Amino acid sequence: MNYKKIFDEAIDQLHAEKRYRVFADLQRIVGRFPRAVWRSQGQEREITVWCSNDYLGMGQHPSVIGAMTQATSQMGSGAGGTRNISGTNHPLVELEQELADLHGKESALVFTSGFISNEASISTIGRLLPNCLILSDELNHASMIEGVRRSGADKKVFRHNDMEHLEALLAAAGRDRAKLIVFESVYSMDGDIAPIKRIADLAEKYNAMTYIDEVHAVGMYGVRGGGITEREGLADRIDVIEGTLAKAFGTLGGYISGKRAVIDAVRSYAPGFIFTTALPPAIASAATASIRHLKTSQEERTRHQAQAQRTKIALTEAGLPVMESETHIVPVLVGDPELCKQASDHLLEKHGIYIQPINYPTVPRGTERLRITPSPFHTDELIEGLTRALCETWRHLGISSGDGQVTGVQQTERIVPLIVPKSGG
Numbered sequence: 001m002n003y004k005k006i007f008d009e010a011i012d013q014l015h016a017e018k019r020y021r022v023f024a025d026l027q028r029i030v031g032r033f034p035r036a037v038w039r040s041q042g043q044e045r046e047i048t049v050w051c052s053n054d055y056l057g058m059g060q061h062p063s064v065i066g067a068m069t070q071a072t073s074q075m076g077s078g079a080g081g082t083r084n085i086s087g088t089n090h091p092l093v094e095l096e097q098e099l100a101d102l103h104g105k106e107s108a109l110v111f112t113s114g115f116i117s118n119e120a121s122i123s124t125i126g127r128l129l130p131n132c133l134i135l136s137d138e139l140n141h142a143s144m145i146e147g148v149r150r151s152g153a154d155k156k157v158f159r160h161n162d163m164e165h166l167e168a169l170l171a172a173a174g175r176d177r178a179k180l181i182v183f184e185s186v187y188s189m190d191g192d193i194a195p196i197k198r199i200a201d202l203a204e205k206y207n208a209m210t211y212i213d214e215v216h217a218v219g220m221y222g223v224r225g226g227g228i229t230e231r232e233g234l235a236d237r238i239d240v241i242e243g244t245l246a247k248a249f250g251t252l253g254g255y256i257s258g259k260r261a262v263i264d265a266v267r268s269y270a271p272g273f274i275f276t277t278a279l280p281p282a283i284a285s286a287a288t289a290s291i292r293h294l295k296t297s298q299e300e301r302t303r304h305q306a307q308a309q310r311t312k313i314a315l316t317e318a319g320l321p322v323m324e325s326e327t328h329i330v331p332v333l334v335g336d337p338e339l340c341k342q343a344s345d346h347l348l349e350k351h352g353i354y355i356q357p358i359n360y361p362t363v364p365r366g367t368e369r370l371r372i373t374p375s376p377f378h379t380d381e382l383i384e385g386l387t388r389a390l391c392e393t394w395r396h397l398g399i400s401s402g403d404g405q406v407t408g409v410q411q412t413e414r415i416v417p418l419i420v421p422k423s424g425g
């Protein structure tokens with residue numbers, strides 16, 4: 001058995017499919033987000049990041065950094081153990097209270113990442129419910145798919161946001177069987193939103209439990225940053241709301257919130273929660289500071305939506321194939337993995353713009369794209385620079401622009417109105 005050859009061939013396979021992943025060596029700069037230093041072949045260069053999931057720039061917010069440094073200087077760097085052994089530090093207790101309050105739930109539980117929170121919670125809930133059937137949206141994140149798989153429960157995948165399909169599956173299972181519907185609020189690659197109210201209605205009609213991933217919405221939607229469920233007044237109709245502390249909140253960790261009994265059962269039965277060291281107190285303190293700030297401040301959310309809207313309009317007017325999105329996510333279609341990678345490389349090398357290519361299996365083959373995430377810190381000038389750079393890249397590589405033509409930057413001075421998307425579906 002030639003072990004090395006097996007690994008080499010696995011990697012060769014990715015190269016052959018043009019989806020071998022390369023990471024850019026970046027260093028973010030506090031106070032100058034979204035600027036960063038890029039290191040390549042012994043050189044350093046300052047570039048602009050256009051694909052960060054630190055959606056609101058909270059990773060550099062003074063009160064978040066302040067909370068982190070203060071907690072570190074008072075409590076040290078690590079948690080000192082699993083929650084069971086000696087890792088339940090006071091900042092973590094406070095953080096869980098903050099999260100339960102954020103979603104108006106009885107209780108919350110923090111994990112070391114959003115990925116683990118989904119994997120551990122879905123698998124545990126699915127395992128505890130007798131003869132459970134899990135109904136899972138076809139575009140669910142890998143962490144949810146992993147949770148479904150590890151639950152050992154039966155699973156049915158419903159077509160993305162397709163309520164008729166979901167209802168047919170629920171009806172076939174019958175009211176008496178235990179059922180768990182798992183879905184996301186904002187789907188992060190397309191930027192569309194689930195019909196949450198209709199899912200809640202169906203769950204009620206067929207007596208199913210509901211689990212929503214609000215990772216790409218917490219901090220950003222709802223007047224207190226409670227996500228789409230808060231914006232639409234539906235938080236109390238969803239059993240479990242899951243989120244991350246690593247995207248809009250700018251730190252690290254994941255969580256679930258819900259009824260005390262559910263949360264306590266996951267706490268007590270999930271190996272992915274029990275057998276791993278807790279988050280450092282400094283991370284917990286920083287996350288709490290970030291959540292508290294975003295519970296009252298509307299400034300970041302308002303400007304985030306405005307700049308995302310401006311970006312969409314600028315790129316669309318320039319003839320670029322912007323994919324339809326109801327949210328802050330701005331996907332631009334390339335439709336080929338090789339060209340997608342080349343476009344990303346060209347943008348970085350020629351224009352100092354970093355946008356990671358999104359290829360299969362993150363998105364279906366043929367829908368490879370650049371996924372642009374404007375933040376409150378992406379100024380109008382940066383948006384104009386991005387538009388020019390993308391147009392040049394599209395022409396340089398001969399990428400299709402869909403129906404229209406890449407015409408270049410329009411000279412418009414008009415103020416783009418702030419459009420906040422209303423309801424999902």
Ligand SMILES: *Cc1c(COP(=O)(O)O)cnc(C)c1O
Binds near residue numbers: 114188245253
């Ligand atoms: C990023 C992501 C996660 C995982 O969250 P992390 O905190 O980064 O581990 C879960 N669900 C979705 C939809 C995501 O995009």
